[in-house]
Amino acid sequence: MRKSACAGLAVVTLLVSAACTVAPVETPTGTSSSVQAITVGSPTPDSSIAPESQIVAEIYTGALTAAGVPAVTKPDSGTRDIYLTALQDGSVDVVPDYSGSLLSHADPGSSEVSADDIYKALTDKLPEGLAVLEASKAESKDAMVVTKATAEKYQLKSIEDLAKVCKDVAMAAPATFETRPDGVPGLKASYGCEFKALKPFNDGGGNQTLLALLTDDVQVADISTSTPSISDNDLVVLEDPKNNFKAQQVLPVYNKARMSDKAKEALNAVSRILTTDDLVNLNRAASGSQKQNAKDAATAWLKDKGIVK
Known part of the structure; x- marks a missing residue:
């Protein structure tokens, strides 16, 4: 673990651990001193939020570096329970997360x-x-999505409108949607919505879900708001006036003992300008014809926003 390696520096002062330090910098007195880099984690690759979170992690690293705060990225930091433990033990220092899911994990009974x-x-x-x-302001949250043709056919603008015709339509969603509190049970409790059929697709609102929606095999699908296919296919996101789906704002969760005021301000500056449209465009850059890796997509965003030259 990084804490153990760093502790060793106090004993073996002539050794420098690459995992703990970066190049020497000047202290206020003009003498040279090693500075421990901020380690920015991101979820494990098999997580559904991983590709997007890896890009945001690279944005955090780039913003910290531009602000004069040494930072490195540590991909594959595990699922939420693992990386929260890593944050506590100092293996990583900050991870991009989603507010609603983070709260549900920390307090499963939260309302x-x-x-x-x-x-x-x-x-x-x-x-x-x-x-x-x-x-x-950037959110990657579940949304009830329909084609423009379906929205026009049933006069749909919100889930309240959808509730009037739920019995006549089929829905595509992950299998877990059937029992999730904000899935079928939540839609029934909040809107009285019970679908004709629920067809499980475990691609996280990906190509299989999209194809089922576009071919009218299903009439509504659970797709994240940061997915490029929504705008690329002129799909309609139904409003959720009763907040069945929790807010899922992108934000940094961090180890309080490891973050300087300078580092905090650099990350807060990112949060003040990052939008859902930015997430959509970043995801498109990574998954579309450009096929940018996470670091390149993040660097392009940082340059576009004037954070780096």
Whole structure:
């Protein structure tokens, strides 16, 4: 673990661990001193949020570096329970996360659904030693999505409208949607919506789900708001006036003992300008014809926003 390696520096002062330090920098007195880099983690590759989170992690690393804070990226930091433990033990220092899911993990009984309420609750519910910085406007949250033809046929603008015809339509969603609190049970409780059929697709709202929707095999699908296929195929995201789906703002969760004010401000600056449209475009750059890797997509975004030259 990185903490153990760093502790060894106190004993063997002539050895420098690459995992713990970066090039010497000047201290205020003009003498040379090694500075420990901030380690930015991201979820394991088999996680459904991993590709997007890896790009955001690279954005955080680039923003920290541009602000004069040494930083390195550590991909494949595990699923949420693993990387939260890593944050506590110092294996990583900060990870991009999603507010609603983070709160549900920290407090499974939480009832907060709005962005503000979730953010307030997180300040009290996170594990010891951890905190969150400012939340961005960028969200990657579940949404009920239909084609324009279906929206026009049934006059759909919201899930309330959909509830009037649920019995006549089939839905594509992950198999877990049948029992998830915000899935079938939540839609029934909040809107009285019961579908004619639920067809399970475990591609995270990907190509199989999209094909089923476009061919009218299903009439509504659960697709994340940051998925490029929504705008690319002129799909309609139905409004959720009763907040069945929790807010899922992108925000940094971090180890309080490891973040300087300078580092916090660099990451807060990213959150103040990162939007859902940015996530869509970043995901498109990584998954579309450009096939950019996470670092290249992040660098292009940082340059476009003027954070790096």
